[in-house]
Each structure stands twice: as structure tokens, then as C-alpha cells.
Amino acid sequence: MDLKIAGKVAIVTGAGNGIGRAIALRLGEEGAHVIAADLKGADAEGVIAEITSQGGKGLALQVDATDEKAVGVMVKQGLKAYGQIDILVNNVGGGGGSALVINLPIEDWDRTIAVNLRSTFLCSQAVAREMIKRKAGRIVNIASISGKVGESLVGAYCAAKFGVIGLTQVMAKELGRHSITVNAVCPGYVWTPGWEHLAQWLKENFSTMGDKSPEQIFEERAKAETLLGRPQTPEDVASLVAYLVSEEARNITGQAINVDGGAVMQ
Numbered sequence: 626m627d628l629k630i631a632g633k634v635a636i637v638t639g640a641g642n643g644i645g646r647a648i649a650l651r652l653g654e655e656g657a658h659v660i661a662a663d664l665k666g667a668d669a670e671g672v673i674a675e676i677t678s679q680g681g682k683g684l685a686l687q688v689d690a691t692d693e694k695a696v697g698v699m700v701k702q703g704l705k706a707y708g709q710i711d712i713l714v715n716n717v718g719g720g721g722g723s724a725l726v727i728n729l730p731i732e733d734w735d736r737t738i739a740v741n742l743r744s745t746f747l748c749s750q751a752v753a754r755e756m757i758k759r760k761a762g763r764i765v766n767i768a769s770i771s772g773k774v775g776e777s778l779v780g781a782y783c784a785a786k787f788g789v790i791g792l793t794q795v796m797a798k799e800l801g802r803h804s805i806t807v808n809a810v811c812p813g814y815v816w817t818p819g820w821e822h823l824a825q826w827l828k829e830n831f832s833t834m835g836d837k838s839p840e841q842i843f844e845e846r847a848k849a850e851t852l853l854g855r856p857q858t859p860e861d862v863a864s865l866v867a868y869l870v871s872e873e874a875r876n877i878t879g880q881a882i883n884v885d886g887g888a889v890m891q
Contacts, residue, residue, distance in 0.1 A: 628871035631656025635712035635870065636703055638690045638748055641668025643817055644767060645716040647859030649683075650675060651867050657712065659683040660703045662690065664717075690717040690744035700751045709759060712870045713752040715745040716767045718785075720819035723826035726780040734781045741785035745792060749807075753800060762805040763870040766793050767862070768881060770813045770889045778823065786811075790881045797879030806878035808869050813885025814847035814856040816840070852887030 635652045639645035641663035653659045653676035661676075663669040666687030673683040684706050689695045703710050721737030724730070745766050756762030771779060772786025790809050797807040814820075824839035824846075834842060847856035862884050868874055869882075883889055 628655050628867055628873060630871050633657045633711040634707040634709055636660045636662060636710060637714045637716055638662045639717035640672050641665050644812065644815060644859040644862050646672050647863040648714055648716060648866050651863035653681040653683060655867055658707055660686060662686045662688040662699055664689055690748055691739045693747055696747045696751050700755065710752055710755050712763045713748060714765045714866055715748050717744040718767060720779055720782045720822060723778045723823045729780060737781035738785050742788040745789050749796060756805050757803045760804050764807040765866050765869050766809045768809040768811045770811050770883055770885050772811060773889055773891055793881060794879050801878060808878060809881040810862060810865050811881055811883045812857060812862050813883065813888045814851060815859060816843055816856065850888050851885065855886060857884055857886055
């Protein structure tokens with residue numbers, strides 16, 4: 626299938642590793658000019674080096690997506706390099722530790738809300754202003770199934786991802802008249818640093834975990850909780866993102882679509 630995104634300009638935040646890296650590489654494979662933004666500039670450069678080695682085009686930027694000024698500079702640099710921004714993938718995210726809500730430090734709460742929700746708001750606001758001028762654009766927010774069903778021990782993360790889905794719906798309503806689509810993708814059981822921290826916490830606090838490694842705890846949880854009996858990969862998520870930013874998905878907006886092996890049916 627020709628997704629018809631060759632030559633489109635795409636910003637991917639948190640593109641240095643994990644899901645963001647997979648998304649950036651997939652969009653590069655489809656012919657998009659990728660602006661890889663990451664807090665770790667060297668990681669962003671590594672992704673762009675891989676894209677260019679395969680004949681693609683891209684730009685690596687070191688960006689703190691929770692900082693309004695830094696986001697503004699990112700957009701200006703993207704416009705200077707390519708003249709337009711067609712696609713925004715808000716992928717920056719992560720947890721702030723594992724704890725019951727009654728024990729959750731306010732610092733962890735604030736950091737988790739900022740990384741997941743504030744970053745999505747700031748980047749969407751800055752990029753949407755430019756998309757409105759051209760009456761076209763695609764925005765995809767990486768949420769989580771934890772934004773649909775609350776989960777013990779990750780209260781701040783759940784609250785942030787519920788917020789991302791709500792913001793997605795609001796932006797879809799506000800930007801639809803400008804031919805801009807806004808959707809969310811909700812990964813399920815993808816091995817990430819957040820999952821590693823949670824699995825480690827479970828290992829340390831529940832004797833039933835025995836001598837299992839965090840990876841084993843994660844694998845067993847994914848097998849038990851998904852209909853397909855297996856975890857998901859960053860590439861699984863990237864495939865859906867590539868579709869949503871394409872012309873094939875021009876009539877899909879305001880949706881929060883799961884990539885979770887059937888773990889959550891809503």
C-alpha cells in the first residue's frame with residue numbers, strides 16, 4: 626500500500642529510542658522527511674543517521690518537549706529546514722515511578738504530567754498554528770491503554786494518558802474545520818523503561834515473584850492479559866502511526882486506537 630507520505634515533513638518527539646525511534650524509522654522508510662526531536666541529542670542524531678544511510682532525509686534536534694521556548698525553537702528550525710510541517714507525532718512520555726496514590730511524591734506526579742501531557746499540549750499548540758495556515762495536517766498522540774483503564778501503582782501515568790486522550794478529542798473538534806486530523810494511539814504491553822521500573826517494583830515488593838527477572842515478569846503479564854498471548858513491539862505501534870498520518874486515513878479523527886493484542890476492548 627502506498628501511504629502517500631513521501632516528501633511530507635514529520636516531527637517525531639522522543640524519537641531517540643523505543644517507540645519513537647520505530648516511528649521515525651518507519652516514516653523515513655515511507656519517504657517522509659523526519660525531524661527527530663529528543664532530549665538526548667545524540668540519540669536523535671543516531672536515528673537520523675540511520676534514515677539518511679537508507680537514502681532518506683531528516684534533521685536531528687535536541688529538544689525538551691516540556692519547555693515552551695524549546696518547542697517554539699524546534700518548530701522554527703523545522704520550518705527553516707523544510708518550509709512546512711505536515712505531521713506531528715507526540716511520542717514523548719514515561720512514568721514517574723511506581724507507588725500507590727497515597728504514597729506518590731508530588732515531584733513524581735508533576736514530572737509525569739509534564740512529560741506526558743504538557744509536552745503533548747505544547748507541541749500540538751505550536752505545530753497546529755502552522756498547520757492551520759496551510760489547512761492541512763496530521764497529529765498523532767501516543768497515549769496508552771493506561772489512558773483508558775486505571776491501573777494500580779501508576780496513578781500519575783494513568784491520569785496523564787487519560788488527559789492525552791481527552792486533549793486528542795478536543796483538538797480533533799477544534800481543528801477538523803482546517804482539515805487537520807488528530808488521533809491517539811494506545812500501546813499495550815511494549816517493553817519500555819516505564820514497564821521495567823514497574824516490573825522491578827513488583828519484584829521487590831511481592832515475594833511471589835521469586836527470582837524472576839523484570840523481563841520475565843513483563844512477559845508473563847503480557848501473556849496473561851492479552852488475547853493473543855504476547856507483548857507488542859515498537860514496530861507494531863509504528864505501523865498504525867504510519868497509516869494514521871497517511872491519505873488512507875483522511876477520514877479518521879478524534880479516535881484513540883489500541884495496539885494491545887486485545888488487552889482492552891474500548
